[in-house]
Amino acid sequence: MLVGIDLGTTNSAVAIWRDSEAELVPNALGDVLTPSAVSVDKSGQTWIGASALDRFATHPGETVTSFKRMMGTEARATLGKRDFSAEELSAMVLVSLMDDVEAALGERPTEAVITVPAYFNERQRRATRRAGEIAGLDVKRLINEPTAAALAFGLTDRGDQEPFLVFDLGGGTFDVSIVEMFEGIVEVRASAGDNRLGGDDFNAALVALAQPRLDADDQLAVMPADRKNALLTQAAEQCRRALTTAHEADFSITINDQAYTTRITTEEFEETVEPLIRRLRDPVLRSLRDTGIDVKSLSEVVLVGGSTRMPVVRKALTRMFGRFPNHTVHPDHAVALGAAVQAGLLSNDEGLEEIRITDVAPFTLGIDSSDEDAHGQIHSGIFSPIIERNTPVPVSRMQVYSTMQANQTRIEMGVYQGEARDVKNNVKLGGMSVRVPAKPRGEEIVEVRFTYDTSGLLEVDVHVPSTGLTKNLVIVDEEDKRSKSEIASSRKALEKLKTHPRDEAENIAAMARAERCYEGFTGDVRDAIGRWITAFKGALDKQDPRIIADARKQLLAALDEIEANPPL
Known part of the structure; x- marks a missing residue:
């Protein structure tokens, strides 16, 4: 069985394509959303989902949430007697979702389409795929969350759609995609985003606003930090949700029968989160600039993600686009439903045979190179793009490079993903070295070809025309172990x-x-x-x-x- 999964920062969901429609599968509690939370005590007893979230306030040292933000990093969470990576924690949530599908349908899924933020880099995407594999799933496809949401939105009206913008603000990440639908083709024109912006950040801003008033005498100082932070985070989430429908709300926690309460107004909240609201603008403007589409040319602005329920976000979008956004698709369900549509497409369902999806590379891909200034000085570590961001995939592009030194016999190149000028500020995906004949500077060339497909697989081919030598590199999971030492070396050099x-x-x-x-x-x-x-x-x-x-x-x-x- 092939299922579609929204592996979210705050909540996760699973859906199937059945009888020509996408259908969410409820969990054991009858809910279609499962909190992305894991709790493990010292005996090894494990809680996942709502039960784990309930333990967050009482056992914060044994519970972790928002671990999606750790994907693709070496960060680990200590629960019970052992450390867990983000992939392992995500795999535990995935197993729970598979258990729910088996209980509801009598068959255990073995294959999955899993959604990822459009702005996830290659390491984060590989980590997500590993999480699925740890959970025992054959991950058939990773699909960008706004693309999945666009599929869910598009199926409500199978007619052609002028370019529309999917605005996806979840618990931990923010994505923007500009999408066009015509003659059964769902074409993603551009994607942008911020992997460190979501509902969690609005909660943190609310805590910063409320805590000094809540505990002016610092009575909470005696509490263990993890316990205090867990209580404050839960109170912020409840207060933020209340402010969605009310002009003011209480921010309240109770410790040993002692209530600590302060009243937060909508105006205070909006003023506090203004820096976060400003951060929403840049990805929107970048996606519009990359496509050359004017705001007035957008047919719709479609809201996805639970955090788009906040009135402060909707007001900002109305001002930004000069119109009210479209919230006809369920903000919490759209991504999982779209993933199920993709699963139906992969299963060659007859009801979907006329739909095709095109996506884009969310980041620029290239190699490190050197450049010479007007004074003859060579600067190394310069990023040379080969596949620009928002290029439709699959794609293959080639660039030609020449030697920078006389009698140079080897060319070393690193493969990078990102937008920064200096490669040290981008993500290193791998590297390779090729031998070249010793010749005068600039006379020996190499051809570097990047091929990138819809599953995120990057293949690098390097060809030396003068010798016929060809080398191939397929980016694999091993992280570059030299990156930390290289960064330390750079910092040491800057100190001088x-x-x-x-x-x-x-x-x-x-x-x-x-x-x-x-x-x-x-x-x-x-x-x-x-x-x-x-x-x-x-x-x-x-x-x-x-x-x-x-x-x-x-x-x-x-x-x-x-x-x-x-x-x-």
């Missing part, structure tokens, strides 16, 4: 530059702005900004205040022009 002009405030600001612009554009504009950055770095290395001032002026003028008149 305390008096370097690059540390002066004006130069830091100019470089930061240039880096932001580099991440915000693609194609020729990005290449131009990269060249400006290289030139400015070359001026900084001269450590001549007059040269630096002139270079900074030129850089800022160029950035002013680009931002004032962005190309469509």
Whole structure:
């Protein structure tokens, strides 16, 4: 049996495609949403879902939530007598969902389509796939959450749809996708997002607002930190939900029969979370810029994710788009239902045979390279994009590179994912080395081809035309063990530059702005900004205040022009 699974930060859900429609499967409590929570005591007794969430306030040291934010990292949670990775914790939730399907339908699923945030990087996607494998599932496909939501939305009206925007704000992540539907094709035009923004952050802001008033005399200081934080987090969640339908709500916790309460108004909450609301704008603008679509050209703004219920979010979106957003699809159910639609497609269901999905690469993929400034100095560790973000997949792209040194006999290259100019600020996926004949600088070339498919598999082919040598790399799960030492080495090197002009405030600001612009554009504009950055770095290395001032002026003028008149 093939099922669709929404593996969420706050809640998870499972759905099946049956009798030409997507259907959510209830858990043992009759609910279609299962809290993504795990609790393990010292005896090894395990609770998953609602029962684990109930233990969060009473046994915070034995309970963990929001572990989806740990996916793809080395972070671990200590529960009971052992440590758990995010993949293991997620696998426990997946097993619970499979138990529910077996109890409801009499058959245990063996295959699954699992959703991931559109802005999950490659490590996070591989970790999600591993979680499914640990749970005993053959993960047939990872599908981006906004894409799944678009499928659920699209099936309510099988007619063609002008470009619409899916705004997905969940418990821990935020995604935006621009989607178009025509002649049975669901085409994702662009995706953007923020993996560290969701309902959890709004709760944290509410705690920061309420705690000083709740306990002005710091009476809670004697409590264990994990117990206090768990109580405050639960109170924030309850208060935030109450503010969804009321003008004011109590933020309250009870300890040893002593009640600690403060009243929070809608105005206070909105003022407190304004920095979070501002963070919602950048991914929206980036997705519109990457597609060249104007806000007025969007037919709908579709809301997905439980956190979109907050009035402060809906008000901000109404102001941003000049219209009321569409919330006809259930914000908590849409992603799981869309995953079930994808499962039906993979099963070649007759009712779905006319639907096709195209998706995009959420991040830019490329290699590390070197660049030469106007003064002849070579700068290494520069990101060279090969597949730009929001390129439709599957895709294959090639770039040609040449040697930077005379008599160079080897080319080392790392494979990276991200948007930053310096590769150290992107995610390293792997690396390879190829031998080349010793020749004068620039006379030996290599062809580097990236091939990226819908399942997130990246294949790298390197060809040396002069020798016929070809090397192939398929990105695998092993993390680059040198990354930590490389970062430490970089930090040590920067410590020696305390008096370097690059540390002066004006130069830091100019470089930061240039880096932001580099991440915000693609194609020729990005290449131009990269060249400006290289030139400015070359001026900084001269450590001549007059040269630096002139270079900074030129850089800022160029950035002013680009931002004032962005190309469509």
